[in-house]
Amino acid sequence: MQPGDLIYRERKAYQGVPLGEDDLPRAWECLTEVMDPEVPVVSVVDLGMIRAVEWEGDRLKVKVSPTYSGCPATEVIERDVQEALEDTGFKNPRIERVLAPAWTTDWITDKGRAALQAYGIAPPPKGQGRDTLHDPGPAECPHCGSTDTVQVSEFGSTACKALYKCRDCLEPFDYFKCL
Amino acid sequence: MTTDQALTEYLLRLADTDMVLAQRFCEWCGNAPALEEEIAMMNVGLDLIGQARNWYDYVAELRDDGHDADFLAFRRNEREYRNLLIAEQPRGDYAVTTAKQFFFDVWHHLVLTRLTESSDERIAGIAAKGLKEATYHRRRSTEWMLRLGQGTEESHRRLTDAVQNLWRFTYELTDTDEIEDQLAEAGIGAGNVGDVWRAEVARVFAEAGLELPEPARHFYMDGKNGKHTEHLGFLLAEMQYLPRAYPDATW
Incomplete structure (x- = not known):
């Protein structure tokens, strides 16, 4: 799946006995x-x-x-x-x-992190939701793995992402903000 | 005033301030000086609209009169709005927008931090969620204050003009009235954050090379109680036009 692809879930009415x-x-x-x-x-x-x-x-x-x-x-x-x-x-x-406790990126599973990475979005560091909000560390380029990256903007195409650029492979990429 | 009445008034101040400020931000859509800035402002505006909705939902539940968050945002008149005056001021140039946002962000961050300790669990929950976002907002506008303050002669001049123009409205950020005092005593509201606000603003002003004005004094206008500047009416007219002209419109 590529960024920009749309998803569509087909609805199918359930016919059997209601589940319990x-x-x-x-x-x-x-x-x-x-x-x-x-x-x-x-x-x-x-x-x-x-x-x-x-x-x-x-x-x-x-x-x-x-x-x-x-x-x-x-x-x-x-x-x-x-x-x-x-x-x-x-x-x-x-x-x-439910708003409390507030959602944190620490709740994203390992499977979720791997899927983000494969999709071209750098996943947030694990277990650092509280700290990195105040001091975002270097993001790892999801394309080449380099940590020589620079933040272009703290805000990206959606509220949950920031915009980065890799200095090694020169590709721009989204970074899932650590919250 | 009963605690519940005071509470709905207080929550409307938070909600309306978020809502009106976000609306002003959205005026930059398609007009921002750089693409990244436009995206940043739309992000911040969206966060604020989301926070406003969380507060409005709570007000609607407390009032329990059949009106929902959309009604509170789109069907109340100017005098019923409880936002801080600074939020409704015209966006001006980028220095005005920046100074306005900075004054608000420092206040907002302090208020939400205190509200996470509120004895009202619903308020504490909404505040804890909003605080994460407000931390980003505050960092961004602080950086812009430094950049414009330390930038070129023109950016410095414009920012100084913006501060002079907006400073009088900051009294609402550093002042509390009876409603706010009553709720602070009950362990529900944030109380007065004026001292910390002034200290933080002074710190950033010093770094940005800006002159700190004397503390702003109370004057006859009072956004918290519905006495607004002329600008709010125009803003609401634009914001509320569609839901008022087509009351059942959905998409």
């Missing part, structure tokens, strides 16, 4: 196929946005943590999560938006 309490793993499984619309190679699970999947009475409840306060993809992601669960067989699932 024993089917929680299937909920997680289907969410691993819901991609961030702006970074369509990473699922919402790998981004660490899904904070809990649990039963609330006879409905499934999913807690979703937005990445940035103003991320325009928030509503789309919530709708995609809702539809994916319905199509898998969970009846009338409830999506709850």
Whole structure:
């Protein structure tokens, strides 16, 4: 998948018996196929946005943590999560938006980091969400691996990215901000 | 005033200030001096709109009168807006935009930092999320203050003019009224951040080679209580036109 490619998830109405309490793993499984619309190679699970999947009475409840306060993809992601669960067989699932604790890039999984890198976006350093917000270290070029890189702008094509340039291979690249 | 009434007033000040400032930022879309700056400003504006929505959602829940965040943003009149006066001032040239943003960012960062300790968990959560973003914003506008202050003769002159033009509005950033004092005492609000704000602004001014004016004094206008400069009405007219002209429009 290349940057700029669009994703489209085909809806398929679920025909069987509604799923119940024993089917929680299937909920997680289907969410691993819901991609961030702006970074369509990473699922919402790998981004660490899904904070809990649990039963609330006879409905499934999913807690979703937005990445940035103003991320325009928030509503789309919530709708995609809702539809994916319905199509898998969970009846009338409830999506709850949770702000606290605030989402951090430390929640991005190793699989998610690898997918970002392969897509040409330098992943944020792991476990440094708190520190690097104040002092962003050198970003590693996702194309050639060099750390001789320079920040062009702290703000990029989406709220979650900054713009960098590699001094070795001279390619510009996006860096997923460490938050 | 009951705590709940004071709280909705207080939250509207935070929300409206974010909203109006973001709207001013968006006026730079297609007009910014450099592409990276345009992207940066749209990013900051988006963060602020997101934060405004988080506060508006809470106000709507507290009021529980059937109105949602969109209503609060798009259907209230000028006198019902509670934003700080500095937010509604025209964008001016890049020095004005920069100085305005810097004064706001330092205040915003201090206020959100304190609000993460609020006894109201909802406020603490929204503030903790917004604080991460405000940290970026503050770093960016501080760097621009230094760059323009230490830059060319013209950039220095323009920034000095911008500071002189805007300084009178900074009293709202360093002052508190009864509502803010009441909520600070209850452990909910941020209280007065004036001393720390002045110290931080003085530090950056010294580094940028700018002259620090005397502390701004209170005057007859009062954005926190709906008494605005003439600029807000024009801004709202543009911002609210579509949802008012086509009330059920969706896309």
